[in-house]
Amino acid sequence: MIPGSLAKRYARALMLMAETPMQRETFGRGINSFNDALKVGDGSETGATLGSILESKRYLVSERRGIIESVCRRLGVDANVMAFLVYVLGRGRISGVDQMTRFYNDMADELAGRVHATITSARPLTPDATHKLKAALEAATGKQVVVDSEVDAELIGGVVAQVGSTVVDGSVKTQLESIRSTLSG
Numbered sequence: 001m002i003p004g005s006l007a008k009r010y011a012r013a014l015m016l017m018a019e020t021p022m023q024r025e026t027f028g029r030g031i032n033s034f035n036d037a038l039k040v041g042d043g044s045e046t047g048a049t050l051g052s053i054l055e056s057k058r059y060l061v062s063e064r065r066g067i068i069e070s071v072c073r074r075l076g077v078d079a080n081v082m083a084f085l086v087y088v089l090g091r092g093r094i095s096g097v098d099q100m101t102r103f104y105n106d107m108a109d110e111l112a113g114r115v116h117a118t119i120t121s122a123r124p125l126t127p128d129a130t131h132k133l134k135a136a137l138e139a140a141t142g143k144q145v146v147v148d149s150e151v152d153a154e155l156i157g158g159v160v161a162q163v164g165s166t167v168v169d170g171s172v173k174t175q176l177e178s179i180r181s182t183l184s185g
Contacts, residue, residue, distance in 0.1 A: 002096035004103075010093065011103035014084050021112065023078075028108050030072070030081035035101040037071055054094045064089055114144045117163040122155040122171075137163060 014031065018024035038051035050071065054064050065086050072082035088094055109115065117137050119125065125133070130147060137145045141163060152160075156172035 002093050002099065004099060006093070007096045007099035008103045010088060010096065011100045011107060014081070014100070014104055015107050015111075017080055017084065024108055024111065026078050027081050028104060030075070030077035031085075031097070031101050031104055033075045034068075034072060034077055034081070034085060035097055037075060038097060051095070051097075054089065061090065064094075109146075112144070114146055115141055115163055116146045116148065117161055118148045118150060120150045120152050120155065120160045120162075120171075122151070122153055122157050124151055125149060125159075133159065133161065137161060 014027060015024065018027050038049065038054070040050055042048045042050075042053075050067070053059065054067060056064075059067075068085050068089060069082060071077075072085065077085075085094075085097070088097065088100070117134075119130070119133055130149060134145050134147050137147075145163070154173060156176070158171040158173075158175070160171050160174075161168045
């Protein structure tokens with residue numbers, strides 16, 4: 001783990017390497033794929049992950065560099081992202097790739113005019129209902145909305161939509177709690 005401000009600087013450096021929006025998306029896919037691979041275990045009793053192996057001083061830097069290059073080639077990661085990851089390893093910051101990835105994704109979303117929304121409902125929503133909610137959120141935010149759907153049976157009915165720190169709660173559960181507090185107060 002590295003300080004957040006340092007991880008943000010590394011993420012910004014990778015972002016600046018991208019010359020076009022398409023390349024920015026390619027870099028994003030690459031660093032996300034590599035970050036996911038860091039969490040994969042080797043299946044042994046020790047439960048070593050790729051990340052723990054790359055952080056370990058038991059292996060020479062050249063060996064760890066070779067591992068990064070091999071994994072990146074297998075994942076189809078762009079050569080610029082691979083060079084960035086090798087540089088990060090050489091600077092002793094490989095433990096911060098997860099943070100760098102999150103900051104990179106946030107910056108890429110901001111530049112692309114995207115926001116992420118979580119829509120929680122009591123039952124799975126139909127594609128039509130999801131599309132209508134997405135359109136309403138896009139109209140309200142003025143940005144492209146990427147929807148993640150969740151199901152929570154405790155809501156009884158209705159939906160809860162969260163975009164960033166803003167929550168719109170239209171669930172039956174919340175309405176019943178509001179009525180209960182009004183009647184008891």
